Amino acid sequence: MGQTRRKFLNFLLSITGIGALGAILYPVFSYLVPPKIAEANVNSVKVGKVMHFPPDSSKILKFGREPVIVVRDKQGEFHALSAVCTHLQCIVQFRTDKESIWCACHNGLYDLKGRNISGPPPKPLKEFKVNIVNDELIISKMG
Amino acid sequence: MKGLWNKIEKWLDERYDIQPMKEYIKHKKVPMHRHSVWYYMGGITLFLFTVQVLTGILLLMYYKPGENSSYESVRFIITQVKFGWLIRNVHSWSANLMIFFAFLHMFSVFFSGAFKKPRELTWVSGFLILALALGFGFSGYLLPWDDLAFFATKVGTEIVASVPLIGHWLKEVLRGGEDVTGATLSRFFGIHTAILPLIATILIAIHLLFVQKQGMHEPEEFKNLPEEKKKYIPFFPNFALKDLLFWLLIFNIILFLALYFPWQLGPKADPLSSAPAGIKPEWYFMFMFQSLKLLPAHILFLEGEVVGILTFGLAGTIWMILPFLVPAKRESNKILKIIGVFVVAFIVVFTILGYIL
Missing domain, CATH: 1.20.5 (Single alpha-helices involved in coiled-coils or other helix-helix interfaces)
Incomplete structure (x- = not known):
């Protein structure tokens, strides 16, 4: 008991x-x-005047919380892609010598459409839409 | 002077019975043989830890954690504060040497077989201390908030996210949010200056207690000598003085490095700037960094880095519990030596590759 x-x-x-x-x-x-901090829902961001963007140059800016890289290639065409490498989240850069997007951290390479073409990145970079309105460059979400 | 010392001793003995401790110190001895030099590595690591604590406390007098103050306060320390550059350089160099000697200590213990029964827990606690030392290195690296620090932390914490199940949670807890920001700085500062020192001090105390309790390990060839041929020296003062000599030597090396190879402070971290070309982690993470870099994007159905992280995690765990996996008998020595040489070769080769590729 x-x-x-x-x-x-x-x-x-x-x-x-x-x-x-x-x-x-x-x-x-x-x-x-x-x-969780509430995020403002951003649909588009003004990048600046087209004339301030010479061919073969790039700029990184914020789209909401996400860094986005805007590239003007040699032909004068614009591309906007997420600047966050899909491998380990480093910020990528535009390599004029290779005409491609390069991540210095682990040597990942993407083409200007954001497709991962070599190195460790497992996925392509997210693409953004580029519009020119009144000579002003505007990027917005795809679809 | 001697009279005063005797009086103090008597006073203490009356109250705390310090005779057993005195006897212990008097009888503690260290075996002398051709590998005796490796006995000093642990002591050197401990000495460097002390240097870290002291210089760390001094840096705390001026360092201000925060997105708008970390970088500025480190720049203030190295440019305005008298001898601030020296304190910071000593802290950085001593940190690197501490990790180097901890590795050296671990491998010397491995190759001499000292990790086996009955010293299993000494090995495990030592391994955990080394892991903490790497944690100190990783968390302290962010504190100056320059661009290298920023990206090293971004990559490092992203790797943490590869841990199955709790990875994402752990990443967010470490970063204090989704991204590396001022919140990450606050957390890393707390981890580096409070959490890790507390755990490390406890573990070091346990590690030293085990060593004191079991005495120095005697290698097989020494143990097999006839009693009259075994040579020992008293720990106190002979071995302790030799220890001190090594510490002085290492301290001079640190001062030399601090004077002639000052630690750099890069441009301030900017979340919107690209990772700088040629970015590399600290040398002690290089072999892991290089292995991850060489892995393909996908291995079977898993992402390359997930496979890499799981492999390193598994290898580290096996290495930590090795004394429980191998028999204490002598026959296993050869295979163990081959494994040890392979591990050292892997670390050395991949570290070198990381710098030349």
Whole structure:
């Protein structure tokens, strides 16, 4: 009888202990996860006047929270792609010598359509639409 | 002077019975053989940890964590504060040497077979201390908030996301959000100056306690010598003084490096700038970085880096629990040596490749 009561009390004590531990750890772990910050929904961003963009040049700007690289190639055509490498999130750059997008971190290479052509990137870069309105360059989401 | 010391000793002994400790120190001895030099590596690592703590405390006097203050305060330390450049250089060089000597210590323990029974837990605690040292290196690297620091942290924390199940959660907890921002700086500052030092101090204390309790490991060839041929020296003062000599030597090397090879501070981190060409991690992460770089984008149905991270994670875990996996008997030595040589060769070759490719 005494033994059973002791076992039962030990069981109760363990449950309380686990519960107390949970009550301490749950708020701690929840605290560690940063709260989500509401993002403004951006649909398009003005890049600037076309004349400020010579052929064979590039610029990185923010589209909401995402860095986007805008490239004007040798033929004068514009391309806008996510500037975040799909491998490990480094910011890519336009290589004039290769006419392609290059990531310095792990030597990943993309063409100007954003397709991953060599190195470790597993996916292509997201493409953005480029429009010219009144000589002003505007980029917006595809589709 | 001696009289005063005797009085203090008597006073302490009356209250705390320090005789057993005195006896212990008096009888602690160190085996002398042709591999004895490796006994100093742990002590050197400990010395460098002390240098890190002291210079770290000094840096704390001026360092201000924050997106708009980290870079500026480090620049202030190295350009305005008297000897600030010296303190920062010593901190950076000593950190690198600490990791180097921790690696050296680990491999010397491995090749001498000292990690086997009964020293399994000394090995495990030592491995964890090395892992913490790498954590110190990684978290401290971000604190100056220059472009290299920014991208190293971006890549490093992105790699964490490859860990199955908890990867994404862990990445967000480390970064303090989706991206590397000022929130990441705050967290890394806390990790680097409070969390890691606390855990490291506890682990080092446990590690040293194990070493004291079990004494120095004697290699097989020394153990097999007849008793009269075994040579020992007292730990105190003989070995301790030799230790001190090594520490002085290493400290001079640090000062030399700090004076002639000052640590750089690159341009301030800018989340909208491209990763600089030629970006490389610290040398102690180089072999992992290089292996990841050489992996294809996809291996079977998994992403290349996921396979890489899982492989390194598995290899590290096996390495940590090695003493539980191998028999303490002598026959296994040959295979173990081959494994050890392979591991060292892999690390050295991939590190060199990382710098020349």
